[in-house]
Amino acid sequence: MTKPKTKTEYVGLLVIGDPHIEGRQPGFRKDDFPNVILRKVEWCLQYAQTNRLLPTFLGDTFDKPRDNPTWMLGRLIEMMSGVDSIGIYGNHDCADPTLNDHDSLSILIKAGCLRLVSEQSPWKGTMNGRKVLVGGSSYRQSIPEEFNLPASQPKTLFDSDPFVVWITHHDIDIAGYENGRFKPYEIGNVDLLINGHIHRRLETVQAGSTTWMTPGNISRRSRSEANRNHKPTVLRIDVQSNQHTITDVEVPHEPHNEVFHDSIIEPQVTQSSSNFVAGLAELTARRTESGAGLHEFLAENISQFEPAVAREITSLANEVTDTGEMKNGE
Numbered sequence: 659m660t661k662p663k664t665k666t667e668y669v670g671l672l673v674i675g676d677p678h679i680e681g682r683q684p685g686f687r688k689d690d691f692p693n694v695i696l697r698k699v700e701w702c703l704q705y706a707q708t709n710r711l712l713p714t715f716l717g718d719t720f721d722k723p724r725d726n727p728t729w730m731l732g733r734l735i736e737m738m739s740g741v742d743s744i745g746i747y748g749n750h751d752c753a754d755p756t757l758n759d760h761d762s763l764s765i766l767i768k769a770g771c772l773r774l775v776s777e778q779s780p781w782k783g784t785m786n787g788r789k790v791l792v793g794g795s796s797y798r799q800s801i802p803e804e805f806n807l808p809a810s811q812p813k814t815l816f817d818s819d820p821f822v823v824w825i826t827h828h829d830i831d832i833a834g835y836e837n838g839r840f841k842p843y844e845i846g847n848v849d850l851l852i853n854g855h856i857h858r859r860l861e862t863v864q865a866g867s868t869t870w871m872t873p874g875n876i877s878r879r880s881r882s883e884a885n886r887n888h889k890p891t892v893l894r895i896d897v898q899s900n901q902h903t904i905t906d907v908e909v910p911h912e913p914h915n916e917v918f919h920d921s922i923i924e925p926q927v928t929q930s931s932s933n934f935v936a937g938l939a940e941l942t943a944r945r946t947e948s949g950a951g952l953h954e955f956l957a958e959n960i961s962q963f964e965p966a967v968a969r970e971i972t973s974l975a976n977e978v979t980d981t982g983e984m985k986n987g988e
C-alpha cells in the first residue's frame with residue numbers, strides 16, 4: 659500500500675548516484691542483485707527521512723529504460739510514495755533521446771514518487787532557515803553558464819544568497835575519466851554541481867565559485883580492479899545559514915568477493931581452436947545471466963579466426979545473450 663507523504667522540514671540533501679535498478683544480474687554479480695539494489699535505495703530513503711534530508715537522484719535510476727519487472731516497479735512505488743524525492747534522468751533511463759511515457763521512470767514520476775528538476779523547474783525551499791534551490795540538467799540537456807529564474811519569478815531570491823545546487827548526468831572531463839567532453843567551469847549563481855553518470859568517485863574540482871563533485875554510484879556493476887576499492891557511498895549535504903558541510907555516507911554493502919564471481923579466465927590468447935572450445939566449456943561452469951564471461955572470453959580469443967567466422971561467432975553470441983555488444987557500463 660502506498661503511504662501518505664509527510665511534510666518534512668529539511669536540513670539538507672542526500673545525493674544518490676546511479677542505482678541502475680534492474681530485474682536481472684549485471685555482468686559477473688553472483689548475489690541477488692535486483693533485491694540488493696532495491697534494499698540499498700530503501701536504506702538511502704530511510705536514512706534521508708531519519709535525518710531530514712531531501713533524497714536527490716543523479717539519474718540512471720533504471721539500467722534498462724523499458725520492460726522492467728512489474729514487481730520491481732511496485733516495490734519502488736511502495737518505498738518512494740511516502741517521501742518527496744527529486745532527480746534527473748540519465749542515458750539508461752530513456753530509450754529515445756529524451757524521457758517519454760514508454761520509459762519506466764515515467765511511471766515513478768506520474769505516481770508522484772519522483773519530481774524531475776530542470777533549469778525551468780528547480781526545487782525551491784528552505785533548509786535550516788536558508789533558501790535552497792536545486793536545479794538540474796538531465797542527460798543531453800545543456801548545463802547553463804549562469805542560472806537565473808524565469809522572468810515571471812522574483813529575481814530577489816538571489817539577493818538572499820540562497821544555496822544553489824545543480825545536478826547533472828554528463829561526460830565531464832575530470833582526471834581519471836577518459837570520455838570527458840568539457841571541463842568544469844564557473845556557473846553563475848550555482849555553488850555546487852554534482853554529477854552522476856561516472857560510476858567512479860573522482861576528485862572535487864573548484865571552478866571559480868562553483869564546486870564540481872563526482873561521488874560515483876551506489877551499485878558496483880563491473881568486476882574491474884578499479885571497482886574493487888569502490889565503496890558505494892551517498893553524499894550528505896547539511897545546509898547552515900551561511901555554509902554547508904558535505905559528508906560521505908557509506909551505504910551498507912557486501913565485500914567485493916561476495917558479490918562477484920572470481921575470474922576463471924586467464925588473460926592469455928588461446929593458441930588453437932581445440933583450446934578455444936575447451937575455454938568455452940569452462941565458461942559453462944559459471945553461467946552469468948547476461949553472458950558477461952562469454953563476451954570477455956570472445957574479446958580475448960576471437961582474433962585467431964578468419965574475419966567471416968569471427969563475425970558469425972560474435973553475432974551468435976549476441977543473439978544467445980540478448981545483450982548486444984558489451985557497452986560502456988556508465
Ligand SMILES: [Mn+2]
Pocket residue numbers: 676678717718748750855856987988
Ligand atoms: Mn550510469
